[in-house]
Amino acid sequence: MLFSANLGFLWADRPLPDAIRAAKAAGFDAVECHWPYDTPPKDVAAALTQTGLTMLGLNTLRGGAGENGLSALPGREAEARAEIDRAIAYARAIGCGAVHVMAGFAEGPAAEAIFLANLDHACRAAPDLTILIEPLNRYDAPGYFLSRSDHALRLIERAGHPNLKLMFDCYHLQIMEGDLTRRLGRLLPVIGHVQIASVPDRGTPDHGELDYRHICATLRDLGWQRPIGAEYKPVGPTDDSLGWMAGLRAI
Template sequence: MRFSANLGFLWTELTLPNAIRAAAAAGFDAVECHWPYDVPADDVAAALRETGLPMLGLNTTRGGPGENGLSALPGRRAEARAAIDQALAYAQATDAAAVHVMAGFAQGDAAHAAFVDALRYACDAAQGRVILIEPLNHYDAPGYFLRTTAQAEAIIAEVGAPNLKLMFDCYHVQLMEGDVTHRLVRLLPLIGHVQVASVPDRGAPDHGELNYPHVWEVLTRLDWDAPVGAEYKPGEDTDATLGWLRGAQAR
């Protein structure tokens, strides 16, 4: 199996270009990030070329203080579209494969309509890139609009764009719904990216209530060949937490 280092959590003490270099030195096959916009895209692109690592994806901006995305916020259409444009431009400059469009804190029919509108805009503007949506658990992100894979599945069907896919984060799915591997199997045609972390502490995927060796087996059986995102909080020096990586890569 192949793995991507999520640099929103790993090697956060380093600049983003140096975190890319650290991921390459550690043996990761790709990188991804959260909000890279304070770093010149040219610097990131140079580090990617130097290391040979692809950038899998990045998020649209959170918005203002206390926000967690703009796309499902009624009355914020122009800002949501500007955030999508910003993310797609950065993705173009760094050859990132996907953009995660963040919904934000909102509920109700107006929020649903706003999110669908923003996603249709993003999918039309993506120029061959994948647009991702990710359900977040209500412990870490109370009030976030997108909460379950069933909700995401319905939205993907409603938008009807072939480049709109599900970001299947095993950590969030386990906390909200459980039954992770059966959901992986059933939702496979809709999944654009898989992420992992231990449950419930969001540490490295080598402990906790999810049996990740079994998850690796299921993904292998499903012929999942894209890098799996390691989006976990190391709680210490990142390099000291990578014992799980070698065994998982050998599968």
């Protein structure tokens, strides 16, 4: 298996270019991040070129204090689309292949209509990129608009854009739904990226409720060949948390 270091959590104490270099030194096959916007894209691009790594994805900004995305918020369409455009421009500047459009705290038909309209904008503005949506669990993100994979699937089908895909975060979906083996098989055609962490503590993927040996073998058998995102919270230095990788890589 191939693995991507999520630099929102791994080596988060370092400037983003240094974190990219650390991921390369640790043996990761790619990187991804949350919000890189405080770092000039030329500096990120230079680190990616130096290491030969690809940045797989980044997020649209959350918004103001206490917010978790803007794209499903009625009355915030102009801000949401400005942040989508900003994320697309940054992704293109560093050769990043995907943008995760964050929905925010909202509910109801009006929020769904706004989210679909903003996703339509993102997909049309960036047909060369994958646009991702991600269900977040109700414990870590209470009130987030999107929390279940069946809802994400309906949105993807309604939007009707081939570049709109599901971020299948095993941590969030295990908490909300479970049955990940069958869910991976059923949703594979719309999955754009897979992320892993232990449940329930979001630590290294070598303990807890989920057997990632089984998850990785399932993905292998389904024909998944892209890097899996390691989006976990290390306890202590990131370099001391990487013992899980050799065993899963061998699957």
